[in-house]
């Protein structure tokens with residue numbers, strides 16, 4: 001199976017932002033699944049691509065991501 005990464009997501013000010021962040025992650029190269037949690041300000045992402053690509057995709061959509069582990 002592909003590796004899973006947990007991201008901290010900054011800038012989600014209402015629950016609708018979850019959809020925007022999820023679309024950004026799913027559009028990133030190699031992403032298989034993306035679950036975004038508004039309450040925890042996190043995302044769990046399974047991808048064949050690099051975690052750096054995930055961070056760039058989120059940042060380019062107007063939010064801020066950092067890798068937790």
Ligand code: 9UX
Pocket residue numbers: 012013014015016017018020
């Ligand atoms: Mo809520 Mo997020 O109105 O882009 S959807 S702040």
